[in-house]
Amino acid sequence: MQRRGRIAYPYTVWMVIFIVVPLFLILFYSFTEGDIHNIKDLRFSLNGYKKVLEPIYLKVIGDSFLLAGISTLICLIIGYPVAMIIANTDAKYRNLLLTLFIVPIWMNFLLRTYAWMSLLSPNGFLNRVLMWLGLPKLEIMPGKGAVLLGMVYNFLPFMILPIYTVLSKIDKSVIEAAHDLGGNNVVTFMRIILPLSVPGIVSGITMVFLPAVSTFVISGLLGGGKAPLIGDLIEQQFLSSRNWHFGSALSIILMIMILISMAIMSRIDKSEPEEERRKI
Amino acid sequence: MSKPLIELRNLTKRYNNTTAVDGINLTIKENEFVTLLGPSGCGKTTTLRMIGGFEDPDEGEILFEGKLLNNVPAYKRNVNTVFQRYALFTHMNVYENVAFGLRVKKIPNSEIDRRVKKMLKMVDLEGFENRNVDSLSGGQQQRVAIARALVNEPKVLLLDEPLGALDLKLRKEMQIELLDMQRSLGITFIYVTHDQEEALTMSDTVVVMNKGVIQQVGTPEDIYNEPINRFVAGFIGESNIIEGVMLEDYKVSFDGMVFDCVDKGFAPNEPVDIVIRPEDIRIVVNPEEGMIKGRVTSVVFKGVHYEMIIESDTREYLVQRTKMFPEGSIVGMNVQPADIQVMKRGSTPCNEEEG
Ligand SMILES: Nc1ncnc2c1ncn2[C@@H]1O[C@H](COP(=O)(O)OP(=O)(O)OP(=O)(O)O)[C@@H](O)[C@H]1O
Numbered sequence A: 001m002q003r004r005g006r007i008a009y010p011y012t013v014w015m016v017i018f019i020v021v022p023l024f025l026i027l028f029y030s031f032t033e034g035d036i037h038n039i040k041d042l043r044f045s046l047n048g049y050k051k052v053l054e055p056i057y058l059k060v061i062g063d064s065f066l067l068a069g070i071s072t073l074i075c076l077i078i079g080y081p082v083a084m085i086i087a088n089t090d091a092k093y094r095n096l097l098l099t100l101f102i103v104p105i106w107m108n109f110l111l112r113t114y115a116w117m118s119l120l121s122p123n124g125f126l127n128r129v130l131m132w133l134g135l136p137k138l139e140i141m142p143g144k145g146a147v148l149l150g151m152v153y154n155f156l157p158f159m160i161l162p163i164y165t166v167l168s169k170i171d172k173s174v175i176e177a178a179h180d181l182g183g184n185n186v187v188t189f190m191r192i193i194l195p196l197s198v199p200g201i202v203s204g205i206t207m208v209f210l211p212a213v214s215t216f217v218i219s220g221l222l223g224g225g226k227a228p229l230i231g232d233l234i235e236q237q238f239l240s241s242r243n244w245h246f247g248s249a250l251s252i253i254l255m256i257m258i259l260i261s262m263a264i265m266s267r268i269d270k271s272e273p274e275e276e277r278r279k280i
Numbered sequence B: 001m002s003k004p005l006i007e008l009r010n011l012t013k014r015y016n017n018t019t020a021v022d023g024i025n026l027t028i029k030e031n032e033f034v035t036l037l038g039p040s041g042c043g044k045t046t047t048l049r050m051i052g053g054f055e056d057p058d059e060g061e062i063l064f065e066g067k068l069l070n071n072v073p074a075y076k077r078n079v080n081t082v083f084q085r086y087a088l089f090t091h092m093n094v095y096e097n098v099a100f101g102l103r104v105k106k107i108p109n110s111e112i113d114r115r116v117k118k119m120l121k122m123v124d125l126e127g128f129e130n131r132n133v134d135s136l137s138g139g140q141q142q143r144v145a146i147a148r149a150l151v152n153e154p155k156v157l158l159l160d161e162p163l164g165a166l167d168l169k170l171r172k173e174m175q176i177e178l179l180d181m182q183r184s185l186g187i188t189f190i191y192v193t194h195d196q197e198e199a200l201t202m203s204d205t206v207v208v209m210n211k212g213v214i215q216q217v218g219t220p221e222d223i224y225n226e227p228i229n230r231f232v233a234g235f236i237g238e239s240n241i242i243e244g245v246m247l248e249d250y251k252v253s254f255d256g257m258v259f260d261c262v263d264k265g266f267a268p269n270e271p272v273d274i275v276i277r278p279e280d281i282r283i284v285v286n287p288e289e290g291m292i293k294g295r296v297t298s299v300v301f302k303g304v305h306y307e308m309i310i311e312s313d314t315r316e317y318l319v320q321r322t323k324m325f326p327e328g329s330i331v332g333m334n335v336q337p338a339d340i341q342v343m344k345r346g347s348t349p350c351n352e353e354e355g
């Protein structure tokens, strides 16, 4: 045991340097103001947080959560049936099918987003095809529509995977038992398959919502600054506006909101068995 | 126990290159306790699954009360199943598991409550209503599975090795409970097992299968006392299986001697298989008084009896007697004509050469 404890030391050091310290720095900057390069100039202040409450920034936060929420919902609506189809495919082809849906993850994230840019841009592939067909131009990029598309495309595999994993673990004989007891396909799905797949849905939602709500690459590239999200705002504060205090405050707020939504999700995940346990 | 309830006609199921069930014919009567018995992979589960509606037959028909059942989906069949590994709904408590079938049929809540409670009482699980099924022992889960199926009052209950996962003591208890339930509810049971003792103790009718083919159908006594072929004789209980020749009616010869027997209807000098149960061989101390002479080569105490191997000039006989004869002693052995079971060779329904 001692040995194993010692082996963990480098890991602990790593964690402290790259996770704990940056976290405290951000917390520190969020509660101060002044010249960030001059430690003597820094003083306690809540201005970073006050700025977050300004209507334009509140709207950005609201937009981020709304967009992330919508894209999560779309991912769920597309991802669940896909996961179900994969899980019900013959074992021989199942891995192939799964790989087809997962392959996009193996490509570089930026590359994928650039690909969408060139597809959707005003003179991009899509519009040239439309023009060629004599149809009116589509102007979704830059804009929220394109951002939504980018989010769904990029994060869909993260919805499919956990749901597929849970579905493929459901014992076939449980489904047969439901049929045996008189349940047709709809009843069996609603009362057996869906409730049993809740853990997969919950982790799928978490795995899509979290990156979607904090992304800045997708909104930056496909939104073209027209629909800034909280991620863009934070990026701006650190890279161009150089207002680290405001950026840090935004990060902390985002983190708190994510923690709250994660807590809610894990509640949903556990609610069913807990209810039963409570009845005992 | 009179009207035919289920009829299987030439039922066949193939998977890629194996024939799991090979053209079986079987009639199951109302209130009958039928057991499908056979070694692993002989097609018991497949047969049961075709009756339950989880597997489509490739050939043949399933009739239920005279009506074709082949194209009726599982959820519309008046048949319920107790699955091998219970297949309980882990996201529901005991009560909801049992109530599931009734809820699906939109039966009023008050009646559901009455029937579920009655059923739980019957399987001795009163007070377990709100327990999570994961928190139950194997035997309790088994009871939930049985209650969940029986609460629907099916005409037929299919059970696929329902006691396979239980320890010996619990298994014996559950065997008795299942029999009681079957008798008191008057439901037809189709029971799958590969445990020959279980099959013999519980069933009205035993169906012995091998390699997808029915070998013999009969009462437990028939199957034990008059096995139709080598396979059945070897699979049910221990036995001495000997090759011989049927000289004429009531006369069979083996090991160079001629024995009286009670079988007839064979061609003159037809080669046959003979089965003699180990408990049917009597031992006499004076070797000259026995039809067969032999030397005791091994003695094992088995509780109720001693199991001895006695070597004659031509073969080893397995003998079970309550009286022990010491190793090395020369003894004589006698067999009553009624205890010599003569079986046809070759013309059996066994498709061994195909497998
Ligand atoms: N889904 C399937 N795909 C391919 N082959 C199958 C399938 N189900 C069963 N088989 C084959 O069919 C044969 C009969 O199987 P079955 O499950 O009916 O045997 P069983 O008598 O129930 O055996 P056990 O006592 O081991 O449960 C076996 O050879 C098995 O490998």
Ligand SMILES: [Mg+2]
Pocket (backbone or CB within 6 Å): B044, B045, B046
């Ligand atoms: Mg089986």
